[in-house]
Amino acid sequence: MDDAFLVRQVLGGNREAFRLLVVRHQRPLFRFLGLLGFAHDAAEDLAQQTFLRVYRSLGSFDPHQAKFTTWLFTIAKRLAANERQRAHHHREQPLGDDAIEEAPPPSPDPAVTAERTRRLSAAIAALPEALRTTFFLSQVNELTLDEVAAVEGCALGTVKSRIHRAREQLRAALAEEEA
């Protein structure tokens, strides 16, 4: 069952088909929001808003124009940008440790891992907005680089260049730590 089929099912009145869409895409969406620095509660709130917005405007989705994932992440990106802007007016929203799952650590020493994560969080926060979102979209395995370009509304070459620059900057930030 592809996404377009499920969308047709929902539009035809089978609301439970929407649950399959949610279950299928919730994980990459949370990964994207987590990378953007939204902690658990904020990420859940944004993910809910994204799916709700998707549901409300499902009638406007045209599978001939875009893949469902491209559409979903375009909406998520907009909502995340709005939320970031709103949060910026109230307070700075740094990328916090609470956005981080207890995943298998890259180093056996938890203190080293925590320090690396902190340094990387700071480096991510220092990335220009365009580099950050393009890079994070590329980290979501569901999206090809062409689809990232579609979400970002830019050329494939621009996407590659942004990813290249973002990775170089982040690697340099981690390398400083190791030196």
Place this chain on the structure above:
Amino acid sequence: MDRCNETQETIVAGQPLSGDLQRHAAACARCTAVAASYSLLDATLQTFAPTVPDGFADRVMALVAAEGAPGWVGRWFERRPIQLALAHAAALCAALNVVWFVVRVFVADVALGGTP
């Protein structure tokens, strides 16, 4: 040197290395160092992954249930059938204009004894 460039560009871009490039990276000290520094980055990035909270889909579906049927909230003129209808209407208008022009300029002149 070209092999080093190709290998390092692929690593920096975050793309998987082909078999050839993997073999080169394993044998080349500089490429090995670049690969190691980027694998540290990739491993650290893996820690930025919030889990999906239990019952998330249920909560979304509860919100959806309160919404009623999914609707059309986009701009009406972006809808494909509307766009097709507008395109056909525009084409029809253009055709009618041509006919109207021909009738007025040519047929009327002929009727009055003019030269088309």
